[in-house]
Amino acid sequence: MPGMATQTPLAAVEPLKVACASCNLRELCLPVGLNAGELDQLDGLVGKRRPVPRGEHLFRNGERFEALYAVRTGFFKTCVGSEDGRDQVTGFQMAGELLGLDGISSDHHHCDAIALEDSSVCVIPYAQLEELSRDFTVLQHQFHKIMSREIVRDHGVMLLLGNMRADERLAAFLLNLTQRLQARGFSPSSLVLRMTREEIGSYLGLKLETVSRTFSKFQDDGLMEVKQRQLRILDQAGLQAIVNNSRC
Amino acid sequence: MPGMATQTPLAAVEPLKVACASCNLRELCLPVGLNAGELDQLDGLVGKRRPVPRGEHLFRNGERFEALYAVRTGFFKTCVGSEDGRDQVTGFQMAGELLGLDGISSDHHHCDAIALEDSSVCVIPYAQLEELSRDFTVLQHQFHKIMSREIVRDHGVMLLLGNMRADERLAAFLLNLTQRLQARGFSPSSLVLRMTREEIGSYLGLKLETVSRTFSKFQDDGLMEVKQRQLRILDQAGLQAIVNNSRC
DNA sequence: CGCCGTTTTGACTCGGTTCAATGCACGTGG
DNA sequence: CCACGTGCATTGAACCGAGTCAAAACGGCG
Numbered sequence: 001m002p003g004m005a006t007q008t009p010l011a012a013v014e015p016l017k018v019a020c021a022s023c024n025l026r027e028l029c030l031p032v033g034l035n036a037g038e039l040d041q042l043d044g045l046v047g048k049r050r051p052v053p054r055g056e057h058l059f060r061n062g063e064r065f066e067a068l069y070a071v072r073t074g075f076f077k078t079c080v081g082s083e084d085g086r087d088q089v090t091g092f093q094m095a096g097e098l099l100g101l102d103g104i105s106s107d108h109h110h111c112d113a114i115a116l117e118d119s120s121v122c123v124i125p126y127a128q129l130e131e132l133s134r135d136f137t138v139l140q141h142q143f144h145k146i147m148s149r150e151i152v153r154d155h156g157v158m159l160l161l162g163n164m165r166a167d168e169r170l171a172a173f174l175l176n177l178t179q180r181l182q183a184r185g186f187s188p189s190s191l192v193l194r195m196t197r198e199e200i201g202s203y204l205g206l207k208l209e210t211v212s213r214t215f216s217k218f219q220d221d222g223l224m225e226v227k228q229r230q231l232r233i234l235d236q237a238g239l240q241a242i243v244n245n246s247r248c
Numbered sequence: 249m250p251g252m253a254t255q256t257p258l259a260a261v262e263p264l265k266v267a268c269a270s271c272n273l274r275e276l277c278l279p280v281g282l283n284a285g286e287l288d289q290l291d292g293l294v295g296k297r298r299p300v301p302r303g304e305h306l307f308r309n310g311e312r313f314e315a316l317y318a319v320r321t322g323f324f325k326t327c328v329g330s331e332d333g334r335d336q337v338t339g340f341q342m343a344g345e346l347l348g349l350d351g352i353s354s355d356h357h358h359c360d361a362i363a364l365e366d367s368s369v370c371v372i373p374y375a376q377l378e379e380l381s382r383d384f385t386v387l388q389h390q391f392h393k394i395m396s397r398e399i400v401r402d403h404g405v406m407l408l409l410g411n412m413r414a415d416e417r418l419a420a421f422l423l424n425l426t427q428r429l430q431a432r433g434f435s436p437s438s439l440v441l442r443m444t445r446e447e448i449g450s451y452l453g454l455k456l457e458t459v460s461r462t463f464s465k466f467q468d469d470g471l472m473e474v475k476q477r478q479l480r481i482l483d484q485a486g487l488q489a490i491v492n493n494s495r496c
Numbered sequence: 497c498g499c500c501g502t503t504t505t506g507a508c509t510c511g512g513t514t515c516a517a518t519g520c521a522c523g524t525g526g
Numbered sequence: 527c528c529a530c531g532t533g534c535a536t537t538g539a540a541c542c543g544a545g546t547c548a549a550a551a552c553g554g555c556g
Contacts, residue, residue, distance in 0.1 A: 080403045084492050088407040102403065104396035111403065130389065134382045141378065147395045148352035154402035155328045155350065155359060159336040161409035162453035166512070197535065205410035207513055212536055228521075228535070244332050414544065445503065455545055460504055476503070476553075 018072075019043050028096030028183065029070050030124070030146065033138045042139065045132055046070075048123045058099060058113040058121060065103030067125045071095050074119020075194040079202070080111045089203040091153075092116075092177075092195065095184055098146055100126075116194040161205045164243075169204040170214045171242040174224075178233060188236070193229040266320075267291050276344030276431065277318050278372070278394065281386045290387065293380055294318075296371045306347060306361040306369060313351030315373045319343050322367020323442040327450070328359045337451040339401075340364075340425075340443065343432055346394055348374075364442040409453045412491075417452040418462045419490040422472075426481060436484070441477040 020031045021039040031039055049072060052058050058069060058076065071093050078099065081087035090111060093099055102110040104126065133140035160169055182188040193200075197208040197215075204211070215226045223239055225232040233239070268279045269287040279287055297320060300306050306317060306324065319341050326347065329335035338359060341347055350358040352374065381388035408417055430436040441448075445456040445463075452459070463474045471487055473480040481487065 080407050082407060082411075082492075086407065086411045088403075088410045090403045090406055101396055102400050104392050105400050106393075110400045130385070130392070134385070134388065137378070137382070140382065144352050144378070144395070145354075147392070147399070148349055149354075151395070151398055151402065152350050152353050152358045154399065154406065155336075155338045157406055158338055158402070158409060159328050159330060159334065161406060162336045162450065163330075163334045196533090202410065208535080209514085209537085210512055212534095213512090216536070244330075444501090456503080457505085457546085458544060460502095461544095464504070 018049075020046065023072075025070075025072070025096040025184075030098065030139070030142060032142050034136065034142075035138075038136050038139065041132060041136070045128045046122045046124050049120055050123055051118070051120045052076075052115040054115055054118050056115055058115065059103075059109045060112050061109055063109050065100065065107050065109050065126065067123050068101065068103075068129065069099040069113070069121040069123060071097050071099065072120045072122050075116045076113050076119060077116055077195060077199060077203075078111045078113050087202070088205075089199055090157075092203065094180060098150075101147055101150055116199075166204075166206055166210050166214050167217065168243055169206065170200075170211065170218070171239040173200065173204055174231075174233065175236070175239055175243065178236075189233045191231050191233075193231060266297075268294060271320075273318075273320070273344040273432075278346065278387070278390060280390050282384065282390075283386075286384050286387065289380060289384070293376045294370045294372050297368055298371055299366070299368045300324075300363040302363055302366050304363055306363065307351075307357045308360050309357055311357050313348065313355050313357050313374065315371050316349065316351075316377065317347040317361070317369040317371060319345050319347065320368045320370050323364045324361050324367060325364055325443060325447060325451075326359045326361050335450065337447055338405075340451065342428060346398075349395055349398055364447075414452075414454055414458050415462050415465065416491055417454065418448075418459060418466070419487040421448065421452055422479075422481065423484070423487055423491065426484070437481045439479050439481075441479060 019039075020026060020029075020034075020043050021036065023029070023031075026032075031042055034042060050058075050069075052074070059065075061081065073095060076093040076099060077089050078091050078093065079087050079089045093113075099113050099121070100109065129143070133143055160172055164172065178188045178191060181191055197211045200206075201208045201211045206214075215224075218224050218239075219226045221238070223233075223235045223242075225234060267287075268274060268277075268282075268291050269284065271277070271279075274280075279290055282290060298306075298317075300322070307313075309329065321343060324341040324347060325337050326339050326341065327335050327337045341361075347361050347369070348357065377391065381391055408420055412420065426436045426439060429439055445459045448454075449456045449459045454462075463472075466472050466487075467474045469486070471481075471483045471490075473482060
């Protein structure tokens with residue numbers, strides 16, 4: 001599988017049990033700012049890891065909410081659906097990001113979380129997290145920050161969906177994706193998409209054909225190379241310019 | 249001011265100091281589930297009320313985050329803006345709803361909050377709220393629920409912006425608005441809008457002309473009466489049907 | 497009264513959807 | 527090993543919903 005090489009520089013097959021203290025996602029995940037003793041306690045709480053094969057649900061809309069999940073390896077999407085068949089991808093989650101925050105509101109999940117490749121998550125029982133965060137103010141604050149960050153992210157997506165044209169949306173999406181990959185030690189210019197054109201389209205409020213056409217246009221304009229899901233960003237500044245300028 | 253009558257059945261000019269325990273928004277706001285002693289403590293925390301005249305900012309994007317605000321009376325909008333001039337209304341807040349949650353993520357506000365009519369808010373210093381919620385698990389849980397509910401709401405808006413047509417968006421907006429007004433003891437069928445067509449359009453990802461036209465269409469179809477900002481819902485089920493059916 | 501912000505309405509344009517055909521990569525079984 | 531099937535991606539052509547531009551009407555207020 002040479003195509004995946006650019007996105008798997010870190011441990012290939014890691015042991016099932018990795019303490020938060022020695023987890024390479026420590027600085028992106030819930031434990032930010034915790035000292036050694038606190039990390040130990042958090043470890044006691046995060047008892048289980050859970051593998052989620054590609055295409056499988058981590059949880060479904062309507063299921064009872066009991067735990068949050070931290071992505072350890074792999075890649076997920078979350079989607080909400082309405083009574084009539086429509087559904088909307090609300091986000092893509094990669095290593096270190098938290099899934100399930102929507103479930104707190106009513107003790108039931110409000111979206112589906114689906115693995116886009118073979119993945120694994122750390123299970124964080126929510127009742128215990130609340131308990132522990134009463135003792136560790138740093139953990140409490142970090143948790144609140146993560147929830148707040150999700151709200152800020154959502155507002156950014158609203159801006160994108162409400163105001164931007166197709167090319168602006170896709171450019172913003174690509175920049176966001178590469179930035180997050182870069183924060184995890186991957187190349188900011190070369191990446192392999194884990195999702196289909198249709199899933200990108202659903203997230204961006206576009207049809208898959210529009211996504212495809214816009215990729216082609218970016219390629220024609222020399223901004224990037226597109227070979228199916230294998231992408232190479234050639235002109236990051238050019239993409240940024242598309243996002244910034246409403247008219248040009 | 250006869251036009252406002254339908255939306256001011258409760259206390260006209262209330263005293264500046266109202267304890268959470270005797271606040272009529274108790275069941276919609278942060279204090280849900282707290283006992284008498286806990287309410288007292290929360291009251292100690294929520295020291296100040298702050299009036300916000302129509303058109304004024306409660307807070308601005310970039311300002312230091314120090315407190316959350318509970319709407320006591322009046323009506324607000326929140327909006328985010330991008331570098332280039334675009335901006336997007338991310339929500340409308342009425343009595344009992346919390347403002348400022350986005351600020352937790354980085355100690356700075358990420359949006360503007362603006363009063364759409366003369367309003368007042370309860371100031372909830374955030375550091376003290378974190379502290380108090382370490383002692384009162386009910387308060388802690390209620391606060392988490394409120395944040396989570398905002399995330400769920402945002403995902404609903406994404407679905408709306410990503411998948412729905414103009415008439416579906418406006419119908420969904422009207423139903424949401426009347427439902428929230430009803431929860432506060434107002435008529436579910438008669439209401440006065442506090443925002444302009446442009447603000448509605450910004451929230452729904454539409455231009456003001458489209459909002460206006462769609463109102464006119466709903467009126468022609470006998471679903472509602474529209475006299476400028478004075479609305480009367482004649483066929484709630486009809487609006488619901490528009491939201492549910494993607495094609496009809 | 498006359499101004500001004502807001503709303504309504506009309507005519508035209510255009511970006512993105514829809515429908516449809518073709519191409520590409522990959523796995524599976526003959 | 528190649529033929530075939532399947533899912534995903536690309537591309538084209540026609541169409542349509544919402545945007546744009548412009549003008550007129552409404553309502554509130556100095």
